[in-house]
Amino acid sequence: MTAQPKLVGFACRWCSYAGADLAGTSRLEYPASVHLIRVPCSGRVDPTFVIRAFQRGADGVLVAGCHPGDCHYASGNLFARRRFALVKRFLEYLGLEPERFRLEWISAAEGRRFAEVIREMTADLERLGPNRKLREDP
Amino acid sequence: MTDRQAALRDIAAGLLGGGQFATFIGFRAGLDPSRPVPHFVRDASGAGALVINPFCGAGLARHVLEALEDGPVGILTRGCDGLGLERLIADGRVARERLHIVAVACRGAVDPARARAILGRIPERAEVDAQAVTLIAGEERRSVPRDSCLLSRCLNCVDPSPRLADSWLDEPLPAGVRDFKAVSHMEQQPPEARYAFWARQFRRCIRCYACRNVCPACSCRSCSLDDPELQERATSLADQFGFQFTRAYHVAGRCVACGECQRACPMSIPLSLLNEKFLKDIRDSFGIADPHRPSAVEPLACYRPDDPESWRGDAR
Numbered sequence: 290m291t292a293q294p295k296l297v298g299f300a301c302r303w304c305s306y307a308g309a310d311l312a313g314t315s316r317l318e319y320p321a322s323v324h325l326i327r328v329p330c331s332g333r334v335d336p337t338f339v340i341r342a343f344q345r346g347a348d349g350v351l352v353a354g355c356h357p358g359d360c361h362y363a364s365g366n367l368f369a370r371r372r373f374a375l376v377k378r379f380l381e382y383l384g385l386e387p388e389r390f391r392l393e394w395i396s397a398a399e400g401r402r403f404a405e406v407i408r409e410m411t412a413d414l415e416r417l418g419p420n421r422k423l424r425e426d427p
Numbered sequence: 428m429t430d431r432q433a434a435l436r437d438i439a440a441g442l443l444g445g446g447q448f449a450t451f452i453g454f455r456a457g458l459d460p461s462r463p464v465p466h467f468v469r470d471a472s473g474a475g476a477l478v479i480n481p482f483c484g485a486g487l488a489r490h491v492l493e494a495l496e497d498g499p500v501g502i503l504t505r506g507c508d509g510l511g512l513e514r515l516i517a518d519g520r521v522a523r524e525r526l527h528i529v530a531v532a533c534r535g536a537v538d539p540a541r542a543r544a545i546l547g548r549i550p551e552r553a554e555v556d557a558q559a560v561t562l563i564a565g566e567e568r569r570s571v572p573r574d575s576c577l578l579s580r581c582l583n584c585v586d587p588s589p590r591l592a593d594s595w596l597d598e599p600l601p602a603g604v605r606d607f608k609a610v611s612h613m614e615q616q617p618p619e620a621r622y623a624f625w626a627r628q629f630r631r632c633i634r635c636y637a638c639r640n641v642c643p644a645c646s647c648r649s650c651s652l653d654d655p656e657l658q659e660r661a662t663s664l665a666d667q668f669g670f671q672f673t674r675a676y677h678v679a680g681r682c683v684a685c686g687e688c689q690r691a692c693p694m695s696i697p698l699s700l701l702n703e704k705f706l707k708d709i710r711d712s713f714g715i716a717d718p719h720r721p722s723a724v725e726p727l728a729c730y731r732p733d734d735p736e737s738w739r740g741d742a743r
Contacts, residue, residue: 336672336676337651337669337672337673337676340668340669340672340673341669343665344665344666344669357732358732364730367730367732367734368727368730370730370734370736371712371713371726371727371729371730371734372727374708374712374734374735374738375676375679375705375708375709375712375727376676377738378704378708378738379672379675379676379679379701379704379705379708380672381618382613382614382621382704383621383622383625383668383672384618384619384620384621384622384623384624384625384626385618385622386618391739392739393739422622422665422668423665423668423669424665425663425665425666426663426664426665
């Protein structure tokens with residue numbers, strides 16, 4: 290594909306959003322494919338958000354939160370982990386390519402990890418091409 | 428059969444005659460003998476209308492929500508109804524002490540449409556046992572395999588008898604273990620085949636909301652599926668995926684696998700195949716045996732610090 294893929298990232302404000310910030314202030318290069326949405330916690334991400342992102346044109350969706358044990362609210366990411374373990378498998382069951390959805394733990398100190406995840410996902414999505422399965426008809 | 432029916436009528440009449448119970452929920456005869464319908468009996472003299480036979484297919488659990496508004500309820504309860512009642516009790520929608528559960532062991536309900544297709548006319552009676560179904564009309568008796576004419580949910584049933592009971596019409600049958608064969612089969616298909624399959628199924632959805640309205644796990648007063656965005660746009664395939672995902676996810680961890688959604692679906696969408704995927708993954712990922720049977724804590728309302736993460740690497 291020629292156009293850059295669209296990647297929607299939900300990033301928890303305490304860890305992953307700060308990690309993305311660090312990637313920026315560290316002048317790390319990563320593709321501009323990601324549209325980051327700041328959420329209070331990865332536990333705040335309703336799986337319906339993920340579906341809606343795909344419907345509205347996302348080629349991939351990333352949910353990023355604090356490492357287990359580091360959640361600002363103690364357990365939000367642990368609930369999210371259970372939830373998205375099911376959601377990811379369910380999306381694949383419906384026929385979606387596994388690469389299109391990822392849950393990642395990215396701390397505020399891991400700017401490098403953030404850039405790496407975005408690079409990996411963008412490469413995967415470029416290889417897969419646009420999401421046509423869950424996208425609303427243009 | 429008749430013994431059970433007589434006992435059922437006696438118990439219902441007793442409950443309603445005692446003055447403490449306002450309603451008894453069971454079945455009465457429908458327009459044709461193969462289609463009995465759910466029925467509310469309001470006084471002892473009406474108990475004679477109750478029937479019980481292998482054509483009684485509809486789930487009854489969800490009806491207690493309406494009936495309880497008038498006072499305590501007696502209810503005929505098979506295994507699937509019992510799980511539904513357990514769900515409503517666990518969700519705080521129903522108080523156990525306001526129910527009198529009349530338990531009956533169920534060997535499966537006959538699908539009236541399939542039975543009619545086999546017989547070429549409307550069956551008048553049916554006999555179901557562990558091996559076969561016998562359809563009867565006039566002088567004709569025909570024995571057919573169970574999987575040719577039972578409701579699909581009954582073929583996968585592992586809960587023939589309810590776990591909660593206040594009185595029994597017969598002896599309970601032992602519970603079994605779900606094998607998730609259909610889900611495993613689907614998982615083995617290539618992704619493109621799975622997508623094509625679900626696209627074909629979801630395209631048919633007419634958004635009648637029957638799946639939600641009969642579901643014992645789907646009784647929130649304020650429902651996500653009532654979102655105007657979901658209601659006003661039923662045209663694109665992506666919307667259908669979104670709707671089906673939302674319905675299935677919202678009962679994940681709470682579904683009792685009664686299969687009532689699939690039975691109620693007028694477009695024959697295999698909704699149980701969605702619900703069962705979640706159940707299978709809950710069993711395999713979180714080590715919860717029989718996740719369709721309600722327990723004190725829902726699988727998605729708790730966590731373990733060591734929940735597996737290997738699935739996160741599946742992508743690469």
